[in-house]
Amino acid sequence: MPLQLFSHAPxxxxxxxxGKRGDFNHRFGGDAIQSGYRFHDCKPLHLIYELDQSDPLCPSYLTGQARLPLxxxxxxxxxCSYEVRGKDIRIVGPSWLTDNFPPWDAPETFGELPTCLxxxxxxxxxxxDVMxxxxVFGWDSLDEAGIKDALAIARKTSSIHPSTHAPEDTWTYEQTIxxxxxxxFVQGPPVARCQNPKCTKEWLTVIALQTQPVKTEMVWPDKFVMTYWQICPKCKCITAENTCT
Incomplete structure (x- = not known):
């Protein structure tokens, strides 16, 4: 599954x-250090994507930045959550990190390839589409009839039920869904607040996700893993996480 990059308004x-070149300078992989990134108080992070924010299809999540590094x-x-200031990268959360990971033989860098959106x-x-x-987007855009149809889709496509998933006995099926x-996301929508201690703990917004982007070089050794990125709408720190698919 290729990268999916999300815009929220609308x-x-x-x-x-x-592997395909377009009119904008997007790329998968590459060496972050050779690309000019400077990591402060942390080991270099793996560069998965570097996207050209001048592309209308790439939301300008980082104001004043030409590139969006994932x-x-x-x-x-x-x-972890990281802050991007030009080419300077700082990890802002969590407050502790355990190194000597991953247990598999991860490459030092991922092979650089062009890509287009x-x-x-x-x-x-x-x-x-909504379901x-x-x-990523929620379902507030649906009217009453649309919600009814969405619930029918949920009944066909998931085993979610108030008896097993609702935190309270009084929840309806609609509230549970x-x-x-x-x-x-198979394990439920990501719900997290910004980890930047200098921020006000804003709720994060999903901006991108991908599973197994290239056949020749696996980002994860298990194909049933999704990598996704969220951003804080206030401080613009980016959070990188993974989940099972």
Missing amino acids: PSYAQDEI FYPFRYEQG SSMPYNPSDPQ AFKG ESCYGAP
């Missing part, structure tokens, strides 16, 4: 095609 997304901390035992169809009033990306149904 909801839409683009998808990349690794890193992942494979050298540490969990995801294409706009993908997404209709925020179509229950099928396919509910974990609203909270727990998070496609394309």
Whole structure:
């Protein structure tokens, strides 16, 4: 599955095609140090994507920056949040990191390849589209009839039920689906606040996700792993995480 890059106003997304050159300078992989990135108080992070924010299909999540770097901390035992200031990268959370990870033989860098973005169809009033990306965009764009259709989709595509997933006995099926149904995330929609100690703990927004981007070089040795990135709408720190698919 290629990278999917999300815009939230209005909801839409683009998808990349690794190995294809377009009109903008997007790339997968590459050496972060040779690309000019400087890591402060941490080991270098793996550069997964570096996206050209001048592309209309790439939301300008980092104001004043030409590039949007999507890193992942494979050298540490969990995801992390990082701050981007030009070419300077600082990890802002969590407060502790365990190195000597991963247990598999991860490459020092991923082979650099060009890539390009294409706009993908997404209709925020179509229950099928909405439920396919509910974990990213939510379902507030649906009217009452759309919610009814969305619940029918949930019944066919998931085993989520109030008896097993609702935190309270009084929850309805609709409340349970609203909270727990998070496609394309199998384990529920990511719900997290900013880890930057200098920020005000804002809720994070999903900006990108990918599973197994290239056949020749695996980002994860297990194909059933999704890497995803979120951003704080206030301080613009980026959080990189992974989840099972």
